[in-house]
Amino acid sequence: MKAGETLPVQEFRVTRADLVRYAGASGDLNPIHWSDRIATSVGLPGVIAHGMLTLGLSGRALEVWAGGPGRVVELGAKFTRPVVVPDDDAGVTLTVAGTVTAVEDGRASVVLEVTCGGEKVLGAPKAVILVASEAAHPDAPDEGGGPDEVDGGRPGGG
Amino acid sequence: MGADATLVGRSFPPTAPYLVTEERIAEFAAATGGEYAGGPAPVTFPIVVAFRAMQDLLADPDVGIALHRVVHGEQRFTYTRPVVAGDLLSATLTVDSVRRIGGAEVISTRSEVVDAEGAHVVTAKAVLVHSGDES
Numbered sequence: 001m002k003a004g005e006t007l008p009v010q011e012f013r014v015t016r017a018d019l020v021r022y023a024g025a026s027g028d029l030n031p032i033h034w035s036d037r038i039a040t041s042v043g044l045p046g047v048i049a050h051g052m053l054t055l056g057l058s059g060r061a062l063e064v065w066a067g068g069p070g071r072v073v074e075l076g077a078k079f080t081r082p083v084v085v086p087d088d089d090a091g092v093t094l095t096v097a098g099t100v101t102a103v104e105d106g107r108a109s110v111v112l113e114v115t116c117g118g119e120k121v122l123g124a125p126k127a128v129i130l131v132a133s134e135a136a137h138p139d140a141p142d143e144g145g146g147p148d149e150v151d152g153g154r155p156g157g158g
Numbered sequence: 159m160g161a162d163a164t165l166v167g168r169s170f171p172p173t174a175p176y177l178v179t180e181e182r183i184a185e186f187a188a189a190t191g192g193e194y195a196g197g198p199a200p201v202t203f204p205i206v207v208a209f210r211a212m213q214d215l216l217a218d219p220d221v222g223i224a225l226h227r228v229v230h231g232e233q234r235f236t237y238t239r240p241v242v243a244g245d246l247l248s249a250t251l252t253v254d255s256v257r258r259i260g261g262a263e264v265i266s267t268r269s270e271v272v273d274a275e276g277a278h279v280v281t282a283k284a285v286l287v288h289s290g291d292e293s
Binding site: 012021027029031032055059063073075076077 | 182185186187188189191192197198200201202205206209210225226227228229230232233234235236237240283285289
């Protein structure tokens with residue numbers, strides 16, 4: 001991993017079922033993430049994804065790039081645009097792109113671009129990941145391939 | 159009800175210890191596009207503990223903000239060490255600032271997450287935006 005390197009884009013599909021799954025796993029039962037009635041009552045266009053689900057998927061992408069969990073030592077972003085998730089089977093697709101901006105003392109700074117439908121949904125998302133020797137020389141066979149389609153929550157799905 | 163300047167600098171009692179299990183990590187990993195195969199928890203997992211501290215803040219009698227009136231404005235994690243199964247974690251939330259922007263209260267919080275020995279694991283900073291308009 002070196003400064004200027006562009007990391008392979010990762011995609012995550014998010015449906016209403018994924019919001020329910022995230023609510024259960026995180027304990028965040030805020031009804032704006034599952035009730036259109038309450039979401040619209042507070043001025044939202046409809047049910048929106050948890051900002052933390054978007055950030056969690058971004059964290060997953062970072063862990064894939066870093067070579068596993070435990071190597072992302074800093075992660076932060078502003079939730080600038082709500083991700084509206086329609087009540088249908090298709091849901092929406094989040095796209096996570098990353099660029100390495102600096103590598104120093106075994107740590108890589110990564111600037112993310114997280115979009116949905118071509119619009120940025122996170123403000124100034126950035127992270128610091130540990131660059132271990134294994135992470136610096138990944139032996140994954142599919143490096144450099146197209147975007148990985150990952151079902152937003154179903155391990156091994158997609 | 160809502161947040162005001164008197165909240166700034168206030169720390170809330172530590173949340174009840176939360177035992178991190180492999181099952182909870184696996185559920186969280188599955189809900190965030192991954193698959194747990196042992197080892198550290200996903201980077202955003204500590205939100206589970208930090209969220210409890212945020213709920214205590216919102217439910218405080220001096221604050222009394224309904225969860226559905228709150229939008230998460232910003233979140234940041236800074237780690238000392240990864241979270242692993244077996245950790246007993248507790249979060250202590252401090253209100254760093256309260257600003258009024260338009261009709262909204264912007265509450266900046268910092269939750270220090272420590273283990274059973276009291277050693278720092280991760281700091282979770284959250285900005286919560288409360289639209290005070292009840293109409």
